[in-house]
Amino acid sequence: MSNELLQIKNLKTSFRIGDEYYAAVDDVTLTLNKNEVLGIVGESGSGKSALAFSVMRLHNRAKIEGEIRLNNQDIIDMSKTKLNKIRGDDMAMIFQDPLTALNPLMPIGRQIEETLFLHDKKLGQRGRRKRTIELLDLVGIPRPERVYEQFPHELSGGMRQRIIIAIAIANNPELLIADEPTTALDVTIQAQILDLIRELKEKIHAGIILITHDLGVVAEMADRVAVMYAGQIVEIAPVEKLFSNPLHPYTRSLLNSVPAEGQDKLHVIQGVVPSLKNLPREGCRFAARIPWIDSSVHEKHPVLHEAKPGHFVRCTCYKHFYIPEQDKEEHRNGVS
Numbered sequence: 001m002s003n004e005l006l007q008i009k010n011l012k013t014s015f016r017i018g019d020e021y022y023a024a025v026d027d028v029t030l031t032l033n034k035n036e037v038l039g040i041v042g043e044s045g046s047g048k049s050a051l052a053f054s055v056m057r058l059h060n061r062a063k064i065e066g067e068i069r070l071n072n073q074d075i076i077d078m079s080k081t082k083l084n085k086i087r088g089d090d091m092a093m094i095f096q097d098p099l100t101a102l103n104p105l106m107p108i109g110r111q112i113e114e115t116l117f118l119h120d121k122k123l124g125q126r127g128r129r130k131r132t133i134e135l136l137d138l139v140g141i142p143r144p145e146r147v148y149e150q151f152p153h154e155l156s157g158g159m160r161q162r163i164i165i166a167i168a169i170a171n172n173p174e175l176l177i178a179d180e181p182t183t184a185l186d187v188t189i190q191a192q193i194l195d196l197i198r199e200l201k202e203k204i205h206a207g208i209i210l211i212t213h214d215l216g217v218v219a220e221m222a223d224r225v226a227v228m229y230a231g232q233i234v235e236i237a238p239v240e241k242l243f244s245n246p247l248h249p250y251t252r253s254l255l256n257s258v259p260a261e262g263q264d265k266l267h268v269i270q271g272v273v274p275s276l277k278n279l280p281r282e283g284c285r286f287a288a289r290i291p292w293i294d295s296s297v298h299e300k301h302p303v304l305h306e307a308k309p310g311h312f313v314r315c316t317c318y319k320h321f322y323i324p325e326q327d328k329e330e331h332r333n334g335v336s
């Protein structure tokens with residue numbers, strides 16, 4: 001039996017700006033295995049959330065092309081009714097901001113019970129309450145009976161995020177997508193929530209996509225990592241390979257404290273991901289940010305190559321990447 005839970009092939013998600021569609025996710029192909037944590041990293045605007053929302057089919061007006069299959073079921077052409085059933089049942093998402101994701105006027109217990117009811121009509125009221133208390137307990141809520149009666153505003157940010165996680169895992173989804181699950185929280189609470197997600201992986205055996213800016217989080221949590229730049233995956237590899245031997249210039253700039261082989265100075269690459277309308281669509285999308293690299297070393301139509309077993313990188317420019325002497329000098333002088 002295949003271990004693959006999610007298959008994404010040549011995914012293109014485009015948004016309409018004026019009269020034209022612009023792809024925020026452009027030709028993304030990846031798989032997620034059962035019980036695997038795939039980290040997705042990249043700067044703001046690289047398309048991470050657009051990718052996650054495509055998998056959940058949460059975009060209102062985007063054009064989605066390509067293939068997304070969850071347990072071999074086609075998500076892109078799925079009817080709304082079927083989608084509503086598998087969202088929550090088979091796949092669920094933990095959002096960035098726990099306050100906006102909860103109903104401020106409904107007690108916590110009822111919010112969890114509603115999710116249970118939507119997906120299992122046979123479970124009676126008593127069963128739902130019992131399961132809700134179990135879930136609150138599972139996500140580390142102290143005195144769950146009390147919290148069951150409380151409203152979101154009565155809880156701290158960390159506790160609210162635990163409630164969101166309880167709702168997401170209520171029906172034992174096989175796929176859990178966590179989109180910057182700790183961004184809105186302070187550092188100590190962040191660590192607790194990440195510990196919780198890690199524990200849950202063992203307990204519920206879900207495949208998890210973890211979207212984050214934070215490479216430290218990925219290093220700790222992920223089995224594999226996909227690095228996104230300008231709507232595309234530029235590198236994907238098992239976590240230890242990505243950190244010990246990053247290939248793509250963008251990955252190396254993200255990790256910027258990791259010098260390339262044979263180089264002993266650190267480097268910070270300047271600039272930002274261009275806006276959606278202004279994304280480069282031809283050739284290597286990262287070329288403009290490494291202008292000192294000879295343009296002839298970029299592929300005309302870069303694709304992901306398997307550089308080492310299980311380690312894929314887009315565009316062969318990584319073979320020619322180096323850090324200019326002048327930048328090393330600047331770094332030495334404390335200018336970045």
Ligand SMILES: Nc1ncnc2c1ncn2[C@@H]1O[C@H](COP(=O)(O)OP(=O)(O)OP(=O)(O)O)[C@@H](O)[C@H]1O
Nearest residue numbers: 015024042043044045046047048049050051275276
């Ligand atoms: N509904 C939309 N309509 C138009 N453009 C959009 C829409 N949603 C996202 N975009 C654009 O698509 C690009 C990718 O956005 P996305 O939110 O996926 O990036 P991200 O990597 O998740 O960033 P962040 O880390 O800030 O959440 C950005 O340029 C963004 O402005």
